[in-house]
Amino acid sequence: MNDGSAAVERIRGAFALAITDIGSVHGVPMLRLLKQDVPAVARYIHTDPHVRGSLSLLWAVDHRPREARYELCYLFTLADRKDWLLLSVDLTGGEREFASITPVVHAAKWYEREIRDLFGLIPVGHPDMRRLVRHEHWPKGSHPLKKEFDWDQVLGRVQGEYAFRKIHGDGVFEIPVGPIHAGIIEPGHFRFSVAGEPILQLEVRHFWKHRGVEKLFEQQRLTEAVPLAERVSGDTSVGHGLAYCQAVETLLGVTVPPRARYLRSLFLELERLHNHIGDVGAICNDTAYVVAHAHCGRLKEQLMQLNDRLTGSRFLRGVNTVGGVSMDLSGVQLSQVDAELQAIEREFAGIEKILFANASLTERLENTGVLSEHIAWDHAVMGVVGRASGIDRDLRRDRPFAAYHECPPKMAVYRYGDVRARMRVRLDEVHDSIRLIRALHRQLPMGLLITQSVEVPTPGQWAISAVEGWRGEIIYVVMAGAEGRIHRCKVRDPSFVHWPAIQWAALGNIVPDFPLINKSFNLSYAGNDL
């Protein structure tokens, strides 16, 4: 009985007075709540054994100038059938404070700090009120997502210093790393507190790459922002592009033609493939197992060249467009894909055998960087990292999009939560992606590639869309503004959820293992910082 409506009934039973209205947004039930009751309801949803919701997204909207209010929305994924449930609360009349749910739902921690920085709304009761996105040199009162903040203004610079959490004790010292790292890696700062070798605490200090992506979306038209979405996190160009397109299609009431849906799945799997193979190699590289790295690097390159031949972009950019896909694959091209993937699968299987015959490799991976199922659940972890920690979630199965209804994935779920499990998930998914691409090819229907639409959504209408990218769940919330423009676009890369979790996975490990743990998560800095 655990579907969305049953959960709504239970919550209504328990909190009749807290709920002011029950509605739905494109089929997702939404409860409007009184401000002061949000923490209690959130706690209930998170902990009640019949509901067990995990917080998938928390975002704010500034409705001005149309309406003088801010709105906070909470999206929960219910544990058993993976239904969605929305909560919403309004801040009106110049109110700037809202009740923090972080003390009862850990997963809200970064979201609430983000909202404080970007909207100037204050999560009362939040245990950590330091800045997140806005580094200390940003002037006071600069909150970019408030409507009166000009998107292209020049920010001033003030003095200020971030206060890292300190651990005191005999022999405890700190190791600062970053923002610029030794390899070719994106910028981010890691602060380790250690005593001897083991890590006592890791604090991740990010948002060096904050480019103002969400504000940039607000300067664009609904139908024209796909290139920006593809540049949120370049390694996930298809995933982000697709998630954005789907949200806009829901807004416009567009049904994507079947052939386009299949091609979308196919491109998404091609993206998963080259990233997973690259990651397997990178994990091996961090254990100094260079042979495997070289082989994986070669296969990854082969796939990127294939992408380039198929679409003119090694990152498959430009394939998704609002309403469908912008390019077709011919029968000849598809047979090339088949032939190439067959060769790659054979080679990859060979490499796998070599990997697991090597004790010095597997020794490094086992029991390293363990993320327990409990902590993963508390932090709403999903995707590859989640599936390696026993979190059985995959949007391709749970909320099928593109052509996954017709071609569902096989799940790869492991329990140990260590580096090895995260590598295992990737190995399994490489094989499954190849299988899926074959199945998609076999069943590929003929027909149109794009559905045109002349519809202009009413300002204030909005839609959510979610895509299982190669890292995990990518979520977009798009709200229409006047004349086909974007009023608000909330972007959520899975990295935003997983960075706080990696702080837990690192505990107790030795510092030299951290690069390995980090690789096994392989999170995006660009997608996190926006």
Added chain:
Amino acid sequence: MFRIMKKSLATGVVTGQYPAAKSPTEPVSREAIEKAKPFRRSLTIREVDTGSCNACEMEMNALANPVYDVERFGVHIAASPRHTDALVVTGPVTVNMERALKDVYKQTPDPRLVIALGDCAINCGVFKGSYAVTGPVERHIPVDVRIPGCPPRPAEILAVLDRLRGAHTETDE
């Protein structure tokens, strides 16, 4: 052990198996080639990401894979700016990275080259105008070489590095 050797033998040499780059749209200036002269056959590079979408990074990383094997041209990736001949900068310069970029530049010993890699580094790309971006790179530090593209393909990056090393000196431009 035998498995590994067998695999290597079966694979053979893959280096160089990539489509040739189209000739660079932006020529490498005489000054830059002149400036690169002292480094000749060995150019040590430090990559600095000042807010890219990370696709440019991925292509830089690809340079090290066996197919491009950039080391065969004497190009090394250094772990510290103090060991560096050329800084490769990707991404528009964000408000939060501006300081770090200037610091890195200061720590790079003279003579030094700065290569702006990708459209973002050259003109901020899709992020142009944003409150959070103060770039492009040349607003903050002098740029010697530009490699346009979003992202430029590894073969295109190689072609520019090739010219920089003087491999095609004088004849083209």
